[in-house]
Amino acid sequence: MWNLVLLSLVCLIVSLIYNFYLSEPISIVRYPKKNYDYIVVGAGTAGCVIASRLSESKEVSVLLVEAGGYFKWHSSIPLAAPLLQRTNSDWAYATDSQEYSSRGLRHQKQFWPRGKGLGGSGQMNFVLHSFGVPEDYSRWPAEWSYKNLLPYFRRVEEIINITVVSAEEKLARAFHKSGIEIAHKNATFSLASNTLKKGARSSSYHAYLKRAWSRKNLHILMNALVTKILFTKLRAEGIQVKYSSGKVERIMANKEIILCGGTVNTPQLLMLSGIGPVDELRKHHIPVVKQQEQVGRNLYDHLNVPIYVNLKAPVSVTLNKLKSFNEIFKFFVFGNGMLASNAIVGTGRSGHSGILLFGMGTVDESLLKEIANFHTSTFRAVFPSYADPKLEGFIYLSSCLQPESRGNITLRSNESSDSPIINPGYLESDHDIECTHNAIQLALETLTTTGFVDLGASAHVPKLRECSNWPQDYTNHDFTECLTRTVGLTSHHPGGTCRMGKNHDSTAVVDEDLRVIGVDGLRIMDASVLPYPVSGTPNSVIIAMAERAADIIVTWK
Template identity: 25%
Template sequence: MYQKALLILATIALCAGAQKVAEYDYVVVGSGPGGGPLACDLARAGYSTLLLEAGDDQGDNPTYANLGNFEKAGSDVLSRWDFWVKHSDDQEREHRFHKTTWQLPNGTYYIGLDPPKEAKRLGKQYPRSATLGGCAMHNAGVCSLPQDEDWNIIVNKTGDASWTAQNMRKYLAKIEKNLYAPTGSAAHGFDGWLSTTDSDLSWTKNESLPATKIMKELAKLLGHKESDATTLAKTDILGDYPNRDQISSLYSMVQHQDRAGKRSSPNNYIKATLSDPKKYPLTVQLNSLVTRVLFANGTKLPTAIGVEVMTGQSLYKADPRHKVGTKGQTSRIMAKREVIVSGGTFNTPQILKLSGIGPAEELKKFGIAIVKELPGVGENMADNYEGSIIGIGQTPAGTFTPVGAPGLTTAIFKTSSSPKNRNIYTWCGPFSFEGFWPGFPENHGPNQYECAMVHIGPKSQAGYVHLTSADPQDVPDINLNFFKNNGDQDLQEIVEGANLLRKSWQAAGSTVLPFNELHPCPGTGAGNCTDAAQREYIRDQTYSHHATSTCAIGGENDRMAVLDNKFRVRGVRNLRVVDASAFPVVPGAFPVLPTYMISAKAAEDILAEAKNQS
C-alpha cells in the first residue's frame, strides 16, 4: 500500500503543476514491456526520468495481480483498449469471421454472423491493456525465446554483432529472477526483476490419466519414445541447446510469475524503483495521453525536445469508457536528453505520425507538417497466426488449475513443410481459448480439450497501422492482412500442425473417445475433413495478439527501416522507439520476453551513449 500511495502522490503532484513546464533527462512514453523496465533502468542509473502512462494503476487489483485471472483481465473495462481490426481487404472473407462483433443501439454487443438490422459492425476485437505495466498486465505470461535467426536478421541488416542470438541471451540473464532452474545455471539469471516459473508436471506421473496418454502419444509423434515423455515434458523451454530451433519436443511452460501465481511484470519493477525516490529519480504520470513529440526550431536535423500530453481518464477512443467530446488538459513536458516512445505496435506509429514522422502522403492527407519522411512507419506489420483444435470428450481428459499451468502439455515442433525451423508452439489441456471478443472465452464444460497453436515465423508481413485523422484521441485503421503473401505456405504448415495434434488425441482412451471436434474439423471422426477444408477454416478464423514491426530496425539502405541498430529514429536526433514495433520480424511464438530483453539492451545502449557524451 505504501508503494501505491507513493505512486499516487507522485502523479497528483505532477498533474497539479501541469501549467508549469516540467523537465527531465529522459521522457519515456508507455509503461509496457519496452518502456516500463527501460524507465526504471535509466532512473536507477541516476538520470531523472519521467514515465508516462495513458491508463491508471491496477497493480494491486487481483484481476491483474494473479496471473491465473488473465482472461478476466483481458476483458476488464478498467484497462481495456478495444482496437477493431481487419484481417484482410476482402469484405466477404471479413464477414465470415465467427466472432465478428457488432454494437447494438443500447451499447451492448452482438457476436456472430447474423446481427440485427440496427447493429453497427465493429470488426475483430484486438484488446490492448492501458494500465501501469501495459499488456504485460493482461497477458498469460508465457515466456519463450525467438529463433536465433530472428535476432541474427538484425545483425545482417545493420552489421551490429551485439544483436547475435548468443549475445542477446545475456539480457535474459540480466532481467531474470529464475525460480525453477538449478542456481547458477549458465542459461539463466537469478537476481533480476522478472520472476519466472515453470509448470507443475506432477500430473504426468498418472499413467491412467487420458491427458497423460495424449502427452505420450504426442512425444511419439515428435520422434521420441513414449517412455521418455514425462522426462521430456520437464525440458527447460528457455534452455540453451545446440540446434535448438530444429528440436521438436515436449517442454515445460514458463511464465513470468512467482510460485504463488502472482504476476511478475513491469508494474512490480516500477513500484520497486519508486520506493526509493532519493536514490532513483523516477517520476510516473498516469492518465496521460501523449499527443505528439515536440521538436526544436532551426536545427539541421529534427531534434526531439519533449512531448505534448493530454491528461485525464479514458481520453483515447479505444477505451470503452470514453465519453464523446471528452478532452483533457494539455501540457508540455521537456526532455533534456531524449524522448523514448514505447507505446506499442499500434500506438507508437500513431504517435510518430502525429508528430510529423512517417509516410509523406499519409501525413499530407491529414494536414500534418512533415518533420521527417519515413515511409516504413506503420507498415510491414507482422503477427503470429493463432488457432486451435478443440473438442468435447465423452468424459474429462484431465483437470486444469491455472497457477503454474498444471494439466498442460507444451510442445514446439517442426512440420514437414517448414523450410527450416520449428514452426508450431502448442499447449494442450482441458481449457478453451478461441480468440478475442467481448466477454471471451467460451466455456464448453468439463469435457472440453484443446490444443492451442501459435505459428512461428509467418511468411506474410503485410499489415499496416494508418491514421484516420490528425486527432490523437482517434483510433487508427489497422489491417493485419493475414496470409496476403505466401499464405498457402503458412496455411499448410498450420494444417499439418493440427493434423499431428489430432492424431495424439486418439490415445486418450475409450472413456474419452470419440472427441466431438468443434473445429477446424467438426464431428467425431479423426479424418472427417480435408486439408483444403481446414485451410479455408483457418484462413477465415485465425486470430492473433502478438503484433510487431511497425517501426522496424533496419539498415541504412533499407528505405522502409524506421530505426537504426540503437533504436534511434532515422534522421532524427534524441528520439528512440523501444517496444515490439522495433522487431523486423515477429520474434518467435510470444514477443513479451524478447521485448523485455530489447528493453534491457536499449538501456545499455542509451547509458553507454550518455556516458560518452559526459
C-alpha cells in the same frame, strides 16, 4: 476452518486497501516538472524496464508517462486476464474488416486488446514465457543476434520469476510423452514456462517498476496521453501531453525521448508528430517533419486456430472446478491450485508450425464469444463445451510461427483520441495457410500417442456453414484452409511496425541502436521494432531487449 478463511479474507482486504490507497510511491506525480533528462512514453513491458534502469543513476532525471492508471487487483490472477478486456484497462482496438480471414467473426474484425495502465499488456497477457529459438534472430541486425541477447535472456530469468508446469500433472505428462513418441520431423515439445510468483502474475511492472518507484529522480505521470512529439528542426525536444481534465501541457527532454507505446501506439504517435509516409501525413493535414515511408508498415501477428479436444478422463480445468470453494480457498490462502495457473500445459513445434495446449475444458460463452468477436453459431460450433461447464477437454491452438503475411497501421484522423486503422492482412500469403495446416496435423498426431489415448482424447470437428462444401476432415487441405480463414484468432502478438535495421536499410524505421532514422534525440523500444516475429510469446524477449536498450542509452555519447 472458517476462522482461517475469514482471517485470510480480512488480511486480503486490508492489504488491498493499504497498497492502493495508503502506500502510493513517491515517484507518482500529478504535476510534473518542465524538464527531464529522459522522457519514457508508455509504461508497458519495455517502458517499465527502461524507466527503472535509467533511473538507477541518481545523476539523471526520468519521467515515465502513461495514458492509463493502475490495473485492478485481479490482474494478478492469470486466468482472470480475459476479464480485463474491453474495460478501461484496455485500449480495446479492433482491426479493419479482413479480406482473407476472420470470416466467422462479426464484420470480419478481430478485437485487439492492448494494456492501458502501468505494466501495459504485460498485466493482461497469459504470462507464458518464451525467448523463441536461435534461428528467429538470424535475420535481425547482427548487434541483436541470439548470441548477443543471450546474456540479457539470462538476466531476465534471474529477475522475473519463472515457473515450469509440473510433469506430474496427468495432462502435462501425456503431452510430454507425446513429444517423445513423435520425435521425428524435427518436432520439439516443451512443458510451459510461465512468469508466475506464488501463483500470481510476475511482470516487468512487478520486477522492475515497483522496485524503482520510490526513487526521487524517477517521476511517473499517469492518466496522461502523449499527443505529439515536439521537434526543433530534426531534433526531438519534448512531448505534448493531454490530461483527463482536458488540460494540455508541454514537457521537455534534455537528453532523449524513448517511445515504448507498443506496436499500435508508437507508429500512430510518430505519424501524428510528422514522421511517417508523406501521403498519409498530407492526407490528414499533418506538417511533415521527416519523411519515413515505413512507419506503420510490416505489421504481423500470429493467428491461432483453435482445435477442441474431448477428454474422458477428469484432468482438465473446467468452470465448475474453478468456481468450487476448494479452488478459491487454495488460491487465496496458499497461492496455488487452478486459479494460480494460466492453464497452459505446453508448446510444440515442427519447423515454423507450432501448437499450444490450453488445458481449459469449458469456456464461458457470455465472456469469450464477446471478447473474440465470434458469431454465436461459429463459437458454438468450435467450442462444444459452451453449454456444459463440467465438460472435460482442452484446446489446441495451432499457428504459423513465422507468418509471411504483412499488414499496416494508418491514421484515422489527425486526432490522438481517434484509434488508428489496423489492418494485419492475416493470411494474405498462402504460405501461412500451408504452415498452419502442418500445425494442425502436428496437434492431431499427438492425440494418437499413448498418453492421450489413455485419457480418451478425440478431436472435435466443428460443423461450420462456411466449410460445408469440403470433407469434414482435418487431413483435408481445403477443409483446414477454410477452418483457418473462418475461426483463426489473433494471438495478441503484433509487432514490426517500426522495424529495426541498418541505417541504410530503406525498410527500417530505427537503426541498430534503436534511434529513429533521420532525427535526433528519439528512440523506440517496444514490439514495433522487432523486424520479424518471435517463434513464441514475445513478452520476455521485449524485456530482454529493453535491458540491452537501457545499456545502449546510458553509454551513448
